Amino acid sequence: MPTIALSQVRKTYPGSSTDAVRSLDLEIADGEFMCLLGPSGCGKTTTLRMIAGLENLSAGELRIGDRVVDSAVEATFVPPEDRKLGLVFQSYALWPHLTIERNTDFGLRLRKVPKAERIKRTDDVMRALGIEQYRDRYPSQLSGGQQQRVALARMLAVSPGVLLLDEPLSNLDARLRLEMRAELKRIHGKFGTTIVFVTHDQWEAMTLATTIAVMNDGVIQQMGTPDDIYERPANRFVAEFVGSPPINLIEQNANTPIAAAIASYLDGRLHDVGAVALTGIRPEAIVLHTDAKDVPQDSFNLRAVIEGVLPTGGSWIVEVRAGGQLLFMTTHVAPTLSAGDDVTMVVEPAAFHLFDTDGQRMLNADKALGHSAG
C-alpha cells in the first residue's frame, strides 16, 4: 500500500478569512494506524476530506504513493471516485433508500464483482461486524451503533488499502465503543489496512494508534507514537492537551516559592537553567511522603499540604498545595491522608518536562535529567 503524503498543505474555505488548515506536513506510511487528535475545529475533518478528495487544496501538494493527486501548482486533481480510499463519515451518511445489504454491496456492484464473490464478500463482512440479521432493513430502522457498523461494513466490503474514519465512535455508548475499538484493531491487524482515524478523545487515540498526530489551529503540533506524545510532549499545547487530569505546569517566571525551588534544584544539573520558562510534572509522577526520612536523595522535594482527596473509582486524585501553587497528583493506592495533612512531595528528575519561552520542549535538557531517549 502506498504512502500518503501531505506537504505544506493549506486549506481556506471559500468565503472564510481564516485557514482551516495551514502549512500541514503529514506522512502516513503503509499499514499505519494514524490518529489525528486535536480539539474541536482544529481542522481534522478538513484534513481527512482533503485526503479523500472531497475538498481541494488551497496550496501545497498531496501524494498517494508516487502519484500527485492534488496540487494547485501542477493543476492536478484526482477525483474521489478514482482515489480508491474508504471513508466513514462522522454522521455515517448511509443511503436511506437502500437496505443494509444493498448499502454494503454498493461498492462491489460498482466494481462489477461477479455475483458469487459479491455475495460471499458481503456476507463475510456483515457477519464480521454482526449486522447480517439486519440485511433487509433500512438504515432508519437501526440504532446509531448498528448504523455505524453498516457504515464501516460498506467501506470494508471493497477492502480499500486506506480507510479514513472521522470520529466514528463518537455516537456510541461506552461498551459499544470498547467493542468497536477492538474490532478496528482487529481489522487493522488482519487486513493490514492503513487507517487514518480522527478523534478528539485522547484515550481513544492512545489505545488505538501506532502513530498520533496532534493538531491545533490547523497545524500539526507533534507526530509520534502514543508514548512519545505522552512522555515527551513537544510543546506546551501537546503537554496540556494530552493527559487527564492535566499535567501540572509551573511558570518559572512567576516568582512563586515552587518556581524558585525547581530553579535551584535544576541549577547544576542543567547548564542553561535561565532558559526554562515552564516546567511540567505529570500527576502520576508526584509521590507524597509523610516522613521526611523516606525522601530519596537525588529527587526534587518540597513541603506540601493536602487540600483534598477525590476518589475516581479505583484511583484517587489528590490536590496538594506546594510552594504557593495547587498541584494534582494521582495514585492507585488508597491514600491514608486527608485534607490539612503536611507531606513532602517528591519528583524524580526524569519526570520534569522543560519548555522554553516559545513553549517548545528543551530537548537538550532531557538527556541531562536522564529522560529516556525517544
Added chain:
Amino acid sequence: MRVETPLALPDDKPSFTQAMRYKMKLTMREPTTAVGFVVAIIFAYLILLPVLSILLDAVKVQLGDARRIGGEVGDGTLYYLHRTFLSPVAQNFFWGPLKNTLSVALGAILLSFLIGTPLAWLLSRTDMFARRWFATALIVPYMLPSWTFALAWTTLFKNRTVGGQQGWLEAMGMTPPDWMSYGQFPITIILSLHYAPFIILLLGNGLRRLDSQLEDSARILGATRGQIAVQVLLPLMRPALFSAALLIFAKCLGDFGVTYVLGLPVQFDVLATSLYRSIGSRQTGVAGVLAGSIMAMGIVALLIDAYVVREARRFVTVGSKGSMDRKSQLKKWRIPATGFAAFIFIISVGLPVLTLTLSTIMFVPAKFTLDNFTLQYWIGTDLETVAMRTGILLAPDMWSAAWNTLRIVGSAAVSAGFLGLLVGYVVVRTPFRPLSTFLRHVTFLPYLVPGIAFAAAYLSLFAVSHGPVPALYGTTAILILALTADQMPYASRAGISAMMQLGKEPEEAAQVAGAGWVRRMRSIVIPIQKRSLVTGVLLPFISGIKGLSLFVMLAVPSTDVLTTYSLRLIDYNYTQAANAVVLIIAAVAYFGTLLAQRLTNTNLAEGLGG
C-alpha cells in the same frame, strides 16, 4: 516508519495562471457545472429572452407604428410609455384598470381576512364541531380554478345585458342589476373566497405553532381574552398576516380568468385584461408597458414580503415545549361557530359546484320540474343543437381536448419536475456561485410575469422562425415550452429545498466508493428524491390544468386543451357542455391535489403560492 518528506518548494504559492488552470479543472471536473450551463442557456432562452423582449417592446417602435411615431421599426422610443401613462387614452389603458386592479385586490384582501381570520382561529384553537373535516373542506376553493366560480356566478346571476342562456335569477323572473351580475362586486367576492384559504393556512399554521405559554403568562398576569388577542396574539401573528396579504395581492395582479368572464360584459378592465386587450388589438408596445408595470408591482410586493419575513425571524416564537394543542371551549357558541364554517363552505364550494352540476343536467335554467332534468348533455346522442350533437362525454372534441391536456400539461409537468430537480442540484452543488445565483433568479422570474404577458412574449418570439428554431405558432411545442417555463418557479423551489435537505454526504459516500456523476445521479440522488420529484411533477400538472391565460393566447383549435375548449363552448353558448368541461377540470385539479398531499404527507400550507 517515517517516510522522507517530499520537499516542498520553498515558496510554492501557485501563480495566477496556475491557480486559474486549477480552478478550471476543479469546476469542469464534474458535469455538474457543465450541466448547469446547459440548463442556464435553456432558461435564458425560454424565460429571460421572452421577458426581455416584451420589456424591450415597450421602448421600441413596433411594426405598423413607424409612420405615426416617426422613425424606423425597432428604433428606441418613449411613445408607448407616454401613450400608456400620459395620453388621453391612458385612462382606458392604464389608470382605469390600475384603479380597478387595486380596488379589487384590496377588497379581496379585506374580505378574505374577514372570512379567513375567524376560520383560522376556529380551526386551530377551538373545539368547534368537525374541525378536521372543515380543515380540508375549507381549503377546497383554492384547489379549484378561480374562474370556475366566475362561471358558476354567471350561471346564477347573468342578466340580459348579455345574450345566451339566461341566469337562474333572470329565469325566475328577477332581473339582477348589472353591478351584481358583473364587474367589481362579483370579482371581489370570488377572489376573496378563492384566496381565503391562504389566510386560513398561513394564520392557522402560525396559531397552531404558537407557544401557549405566552398566552398563559398573560392570563396569569390578569389579561382578559380580548386583551390577550389584541396585545399578544395579534402582534405575534402580524408577519403571517402581512405575508398572506401580499401573496393575495400578487395573485390578484395576475388573475385573468375571473375578470375575463365577469368584467367583459360591462367593460370592467383590470391590468391583466387590459394587457390581453392590447395584445388582441396588436398594440404590442403598450402591452410591453403594461406587462412591465404589472411585473414591477409584483416585484415590489415580493420584496416587501421578503423583508417582512426576514424581520419576523428576529423573534422566533414557534415550536417550543409549550406549543401544545390547547383548545378554547366555545360552549354555547359551538353551534353558531360551526354554522359559520358550514356557511362559508356552502357559498365557496357547495353552491358553485352544485350550480354548475345542476346546470349541466337541466334543459332550461332554474326550472326544477322532473321533465326539465336530463343527462343528455353528458351522455346523450342526436341532440337538437347545431354543432354539439352528442353529450360531452361522447364528443370526440372533448376527448381530443382531454388528450391534448394530458399530453401537453403532462409533458410540461414532467420536464418542469426534472428540470426543477436538476436546477436544485446545480444550485446547491456547483462550486461556481454566479451560476447558482443566475439559475435561482431566472427560474423564479416567471412568478413575476402574468401568464398573459408571458404568453404574449412567446407569441411574438416564436411565431416566426429564428435561426434553427422553426416557427412554432399553432404547435403543441410552443404550449409545452411556455408551460414548462411558467411552472419553473414552483418546480425549482421544490428542487432546491429538496436538495438542501438531502445534504451532500450520501452522495460523497458514493463518490468515495467509486461512483461517477451519472451513477450517483441514477443510484443515489434521484432514488432518494423520488418523492419530491413526484410532487415536483404533480403540482405543476395541477396548476397547468387549471391554467387559462397561457392557453388562451397560444392554443389554436387543433391544440385545444380542456380550458380553451370550455371557453370556446361558452362563446358558442353551449352552456351545459361548457360547465360540464369545467367540472371535469375542477375534479381533476381537486383529486390531483389530494393525491399530491397524500404522497408527500404534507398539507398545502408549505406549497403555498403554488
